[in-house]
Amino acid sequence: MSSQPPKPIYREVKSGRTLEVFSTAGDLFLAAAFKVSSILDACLQNKPFCTIALSGGSTPKRLYELLAQGKGGHIDWKRVQIFFSDERNVPPDDLESNFRMAKESFLGAGLVPESNVHRIHGEYSADEAAKGYEEEIRKVLGDNPSFDLILLGLGPDGHTASLFPESPALNEKEKLVVGNRVAKLNADRITFSYPLLNTASCVLFLASGADKSRIARAVLNGDGNFPSQRVNPTKGDLIWMLDKDSASGYMNNG
Ligand code: 6PG
Numbered sequence: 001m002s003s004q005p006p007k008p009i010y011r012e013v014k015s016g017r018t019l020e021v022f023s024t025a026g027d028l029f030l031a032a033a034f035k036v037s038s039i040l041d042a043c044l045q046n047k048p049f050c051t052i053a054l055s056g057g058s059t060p061k062r063l064y065e066l067l068a069q070g071k072g073g074h075i076d077w078k079r080v081q082i083f084f085s086d087e088r089n090v091p092p093d094d095l096e097s098n099f100r101m102a103k104e105s106f107l108g109a110g111l112v113p114e115s116n117v118h119r120i121h122g123e124y125s126a127d128e129a130a131k132g133y134e135e136e137i138r139k140v141l142g143d144n145p146s147f148d149l150i151l152l153g154l155g156p157d158g159h160t161a162s163l164f165p166e167s168p169a170l171n172e173k174e175k176l177v178v179g180n181r182v183a184k185l186n187a188d189r190i191t192f193s194y195p196l197l198n199t200a201s202c203v204l205f206l207a208s209g210a211d212k213s214r215i216a217r218a219v220l221n222g223d224g225n226f227p228s229q230r231v232n233p234t235k236g237d238l239i240w241m242l243d244k245d246s247a248s249g250y251m252n253n254g
Contacts, residue, residue, distance in 0.1 A: 005034035005072070009244065010251060016232070019220065019240045021247040025208045028243040029062040032206055033072025035241065036063070036149065039202055040075050043148045051141055053085040053192065055151040055161070056098025059206050063151075064106035077112040081140055085150055085197070086161040087120035089129070089179075089188040097122060126179030126188035133190065134177040145176065146199045146236075150192070154207040158215055158226025161197070162189030169193060170227055194230055202237040210245040217249030 006027035008020040022028040036052070043050035054060065066072060088096045092103075099119040107117055118136050121129045137145050152160045162180050163169055169180035169191055176196035180189045197203065205228070207216050218224050220240065232238055244251075 033066040037073035049079045050148040053083040053150040068109035086191040091123040130177045150200045160228035162191035163227040207246040212246040213249040
């Protein structure tokens with residue numbers, strides 16, 4: 001097992017954002033496993049427990065599998081509280097469920113005590129699930145919650161979590177977790193809001209594959225007005241990790 005993370009082929013720090021590009025998807029996800037491990041480990045030097053919010057979709061699946069195999073270094077999962085940055089409005093055993101994906105690729109390995117896993121109750125109505133989840137976050141993290149690490153992905157339309165273009169949740173200024181009607185999917189979602197995302201100590205975006213090249217270029221260049229561009233932790237770190245394919249647009253046109 002490699003004891004060192006893969007090195008990025010490109011790295012830049014620009015207006016508070018760190019971007020690392022890796023040669024292959026394999027290197028990206030292994031480097032991400034090391035990154036998660038080092039962030040959580042550093043946090044656990046100073047606190048009894050730390051908190052991470054997992055992202056959904058398909059991108060992070062490989063990362064979760066690596067975490068389940070202990071790649072990236074040792075993490076004292078007994079001291080890590082695991083949440084989700086969004087969920088589909090479906091039961092936990094639904095093929096669409098982000099919880100199901102995380103359980104099958106990582107949480108089912110038994111490294112994380114079940115009591116440390118806080119899933120969004122997608123089987124409830126979106127608003128009920130969101131209200132209950134915000135209460136759970138406040139119970140664990142306190143009244144001014146700040147996640148130590150939030151993982152996020154990038155949708156082809158520039159959405160992140162379940163903050164989709166032109167969806168109501170984009171305008172939420174108070175609540176930390178909201179139900180969100182996504183008209184184009186004809187579906188309800190439950191999602192962290194910007195007020196919660198932007199209090200994180202660290203937000204880590206992962207994007208892989210050529211199909212993300214165009215949107216990654218636009219988002220990273222600040223072109224257009226995409227939901228993922230509004231994630232920028234007030235006091236925390238913003239890190240983007242891409243592979244060569246998803247970064248090709250940005251790297252070529254910068
Ligand atoms: C979800 C995610 C969503 C995801 C992007 C990228 O619930 O689907 O939270 O924001 O990260 O849609 O999805 P892929 O990783 O499948 O490309």
